Amino acid sequence: MLHDVDGTVRTLCLDLDTSKARKSVVDDDARRLGDLLRAAGLVFVEDESPSGGRHLYVPLQEPLIAAEARQLVEALGQRAVSLDPSPHQNVVHGCIRVPGSAHKAGGHQSLITPLTEAYGILTRRNPATAVTALRKALAPELYRAEQDRRRAQARAAAATSTARPGVGAERAPVGREDSPLRVVARTGVYDTTRYASDSEARMAVLNHLAACRWNIDQVRTSITGRGETRAAHTGLAALYGAKQERLLPIEWAKAQAFTGTDSPATVKRPSQRAGESTAHKSDTSPTSLTGGSPKADPATSEQSIHQLVNDLENILYAVLDHRLQTLGRVSISLRFLIRAVLAYMRTNQTTLLDVGCRSFAVALGKNHDTIARLLPMLEAASAGILTRVDRGRGRNADTYAIQLPAEFESLARELTWRKGKIHAIRPVFRVLGDVAALTYEAIERGRRSPTTADLVRSTGISRRALTDHLARMEALGIIRRHRDRWQIVATTNLAHLADRLGATTDRQEQINRYRRQRAAWHAWLDRHLVPQLDEYEFYDPEVDEYWLPPLEDEEELQHSLWHAARTAARHAA
Known part of the structure; x- marks a missing residue:
């Protein structure tokens, strides 16, 4: 059991499960989480299950309340897709299989950490200062989780307030629904009733990325990572295995051809296509330019x-x-x-x-x-x-x-x-807010490092609001204070931080939603839009559209004219 009778936790248990991701993804998550824990000064015990899963045990000198332990584990789960936080989400029944335990599939949990080293770690345990360092390293993930929790509470309150009398309010959704293909790209686990093999699952993911206007360099970066940017699509790498370098260029070309997003070098611009207008679609x-004089204005x-x-x-x-x-x-x-x-x-x-x-x-x-x-x-x-x-x-x-x-x-x-x-608003400030974005811009574009008073004058924001946002950005490592002056932390990757805060996902969801809305609008126009015709297209004044058929002889013509004149005179009288 993970929780004591008073609800406290003395050991953080990180359960990396092969049912949530492929074994290669589990192994990669275990390595990255281990590096993160060691960087924070934490020691841990590791074991492996017969199914390929991993457990990391982080013993603590001072117990944590269940809510704090859950927040830390869920924040770590945003770094590792194979991490199952459920043992820490149930105070009554949360448990884990310890080293040496029999596994339901046969075999036993095998200790990876040497026995004497594991005994020393479990005896000495980790101090509170190391837990504080871990919490600081996970500041973006903790902030994101807190924002999600507040949004969920707001949705639940709104649903309760708008519920009809006698009808229970619908439960507000917690978190956001992710694209199934993005989940496949991160975990490597796919629906076998939909995709018969790894190859089909790979092509589905590549078609999705090509339709989202990715290029092959972005795909490679998402698989292998670059610099501070960690690999986001380790599941896609697992689907390739050792064949990635050979197959990726071939399959990416197929995905671009299938989705009609070939390289711009091989696709003509709208103005180059015969018979097509340069009007916006x-x-x-x-x-786009419409041609005209060869000499630029x-x-x-x-x-x-x-x-x-x-x-x-x-x-x-x-x-x-x-x-x-x-x-x-x-x-x-x-x-x-x-x-x-x-x-x-x-x-x-x-x-x-x-x-x-x-x-x-x-x-x-x-x-x-x-x-x-x-x-x-x-x-x-x-x-x-x-x-x-x-x-x-x-x-x-x-x-x-x-x-x-x-x-x-x-x-x-x-x-x-x-x-x-x-x-405009860089993705990371979609989460941190407009005030933080304006403050960051004032620091970034300032001729010298500004003080808080300088920022109040240049931004027009109240000192209280400014102080709160400065403290939040400092905690996230975006800016730092040096001799009462604020400076940009150049080593902080804003794109990487946006990923950790969930801003990149929010932006992509908004783009996808607008694409669907735009496609629906264009389809409606195609069905209902009446073409605007000029007057000459439906009436020519030189053509008499109300002509009479020709008469056979002159006598009949005179008789008709006489009859018409007599009828007109009778009406006039």
């Missing part, structure tokens, strides 16, 4: 657009940010929306931007309805920088013209351009 498609050349964006960035930080601060609670969202506009402008190399609300929503980590409400507010508050010139119809989004107003031209020339890219 969706409200988030990138702006100096006003819209790449260099001039970069210069215009640099000038607009200076105006943004010198003037517009301070104006937007006066707009209340939406001010931070508007400030990041204008940053996203400039970022898209630089990327698409155009002063006419027709990016849809859903693209901005992905860039800012918000709902597209919120973006649709913010864009008119930003246009009104941008002092002429952003102007809508065309309303979106069908598949096309609203088109906005971006320019530098005459009143800011002299100021833009006087200010010096700063190094660094302008960002």
